[in-house]
Amino acid sequence: MDPSQSYGFETLAIHAGQSADPANGAVMTPIYATSTYKQDGVGGLRSGYEYSRTANPTRRALEDCLAALEGGARGVAFASGMAAEDAFLRVICSPGDHVVIPNDAYGGTYRLFNSVLKPWGLHHTPASVHDTAAIAAAVQPGRTKAIWIETPSNPLLGIADITTIAQVAHDSGALLVVDNTFATPYLQQPIALGADVVVHSTTKYAGGHSDVVGGALVTMDDRLGADLATFQNSTGATAGPFDAFLVLRGLKTLAVRMERHCDNAERVVAFLAAHAAVAEVFYPGLPQHPAHSLAAAQMKRFGAMVSFRVEGGHEAALDVCNRAQLFTLAESLGGVESLIELPATMTHASVAGSELAVPDDLVRLSVGIESADDLIRDLQQALEAR
Ligand SMILES: Cc1ncc(COP(=O)(O)O)c(C=O)c1O
Structure with missing residues (x-):
C-alpha cells in the first residue's frame, strides 16, 4: 500500500499490514510457524524478529491490520479476548485503583473484575451504560484509572455515548476503553469518537467463522501500545500464528x-x-x-x-x-x-x-x-x- 494514500475500510481490511511475502511472492501472509529466528551473528537480527512470544510476522500482520481498521496507532493480538482485557487492566491499574464498569457486560468480563482483579486490589463500580451522569458520578477522581464500556452491550444491547463518556474520563485523568466486539470497526470507530483503547474478542465477528479464539487491544497512543506489548511479552498470552492467520483471513470479508x-x-x-x-x-x-x-x-x-x-x-x-x-x-x-x-x-x-x-x-x-x-x-x- 502507498503510505501517502488514504484507503477505504474494505481496502484496509484486505491489505493493511500485509504485502506479498518477500521470500517467494506468496500473496497471502503465511502462517509463520516458528518459535525462533536465525541471527546473523550475536545480536544481529535479520528481520527484527528474535522469538515468537515477543513478535511473529503473522501476528504482526494481524496487529497492523486491526490498528488500521480501528484508526489506532498500535494493535496487540492476544490468545483470547479475556487475555486482552486482563493485560490492559494490569498495565494501567495498580492495586488500590478503581474502574467504572458497565451494568450490562459480557459475564466473563464481570468475572474478571469481580473474581480475579478485586482480590488483586482493583475496585470497580457498575453504572448504567445509558446513563452518562451515573457514569460520571461513579468516577473517583485520582483513583479511577479507566471507564470501561461495551456498546452495544452484552446481552441487553444498551448503547453508551462514546464521545461524552470520553470527555468524562479525560476530565478526571482516566482512560476510556470500549469493547467493540459487537459493533466491529466496520460499524463503529470508538477511537475517532474519543476512546483511548478498543478491546476485541476476535473470536467473534473479526474471525467470523467460529473456528478460532482470540483477542486484541488497539490503542490511540503508541506509547501505551508499546507498554501493552511489553506486558504481553512478559506474561505470554500471545495469539499463535495459526490463530492470527484465521483472524486475518476473517477480517478480509468483515x-x-x-x-x-x-x-x-x-x-x-x-x-x-x-x-x-x-x-x-x-x-x-x-x-x-x-x-x-x-x-x-x-x-x-x-x-x-x-x-x-x-x-x-x-x-x-x-x-x-x-x-x-x-x-x-x-x-x-x-x-x-x-x-x-x-x-x-x-x-x-x-x-x-x-x-x-x-x-x-x-x-x-x-x-x-x-x-x-x-x-x-x-x-x-x-x-x-x-
Ligand atoms: C463482548 C465480549 N467481550 C469479550 C469477550 C471475551 O472474549 P473471549 O471469549 O475471546 O475471551 C466476549 C466473549 O464472549 C464478549 O462477548
Whole structure:
C-alpha cells in the first residue's frame, strides 16, 4: 500500500499490514510457524524478529491490520479476548485503583473484575451504560484509572455515548476503553469518537467463522501500545500464528459479512417485534430503543445481536432455545452461522445474583448470514410449537 494514500475500510481490511511475502511472492501472509529466528551473528537480527512470544510476522500482520481498521496507532493480538482485557487492566491499574464498569457486560468480563482483579486490589463500580451522569458520578477522581464500556452491550444491547463518556474520563485523568466486539470497526470507530483503547474478542465477528479464539487491544497512543506489548511479552498470552492467520483471513470479508448480518438482523427483529409470544425486543435499530438516535449517530448500522424476552417466562424461553433448529444452541457469537442461547444460564451465568444479573426469560440471538427467510421460519416454529 502507498503510505501517502488514504484507503477505504474494505481496502484496509484486505491489505493493511500485509504485502506479498518477500521470500517467494506468496500473496497471502503465511502462517509463520516458528518459535525462533536465525541471527546473523550475536545480536544481529535479520528481520527484527528474535522469538515468537515477543513478535511473529503473522501476528504482526494481524496487529497492523486491526490498528488500521480501528484508526489506532498500535494493535496487540492476544490468545483470547479475556487475555486482552486482563493485560490492559494490569498495565494501567495498580492495586488500590478503581474502574467504572458497565451494568450490562459480557459475564466473563464481570468475572474478571469481580473474581480475579478485586482480590488483586482493583475496585470497580457498575453504572448504567445509558446513563452518562451515573457514569460520571461513579468516577473517583485520582483513583479511577479507566471507564470501561461495551456498546452495544452484552446481552441487553444498551448503547453508551462514546464521545461524552470520553470527555468524562479525560476530565478526571482516566482512560476510556470500549469493547467493540459487537459493533466491529466496520460499524463503529470508538477511537475517532474519543476512546483511548478498543478491546476485541476476535473470536467473534473479526474471525467470523467460529473456528478460532482470540483477542486484541488497539490503542490511540503508541506509547501505551508499546507498554501493552511489553506486558504481553512478559506474561505470554500471545495469539499463535495459526490463530492470527484465521483472524486475518476473517477480517478480509468483515465489511460484506456485516452488511449481510445487519440485513438479516433487521428482518429477524421485525418478525420478533410483531410476534405475540415475544414480550420485548432489545435491538438498537428499533425506534423505541432508549438510545436509538445515539446508536444511529455513532454506528453505521445496528449490528446483528438481538435479544428478546419470551411471554411465559423462564420455562418458555428455555423451550424456544431448545426447539430452535437452524439457530444452533451455543455460546459465543459473530460467526456466519446463527446461534441462540439463554444468557442467564449460559454466557452470563457468572453474573447471577450480582448487580449485572440478566432476566431469566431473555433469549439472545447472534443472527448469521444464512437465508433470512429460513431463519425466520425457524424462529416461528420455535415460538409457536409451544
Ligand atoms: C463482548 C465480549 N467481550 C469479550 C469477550 C471475551 O472474549 P473471549 O471469549 O475471546 O475471551 C466476549 C466473549 O464472549 C464478549 O462477548
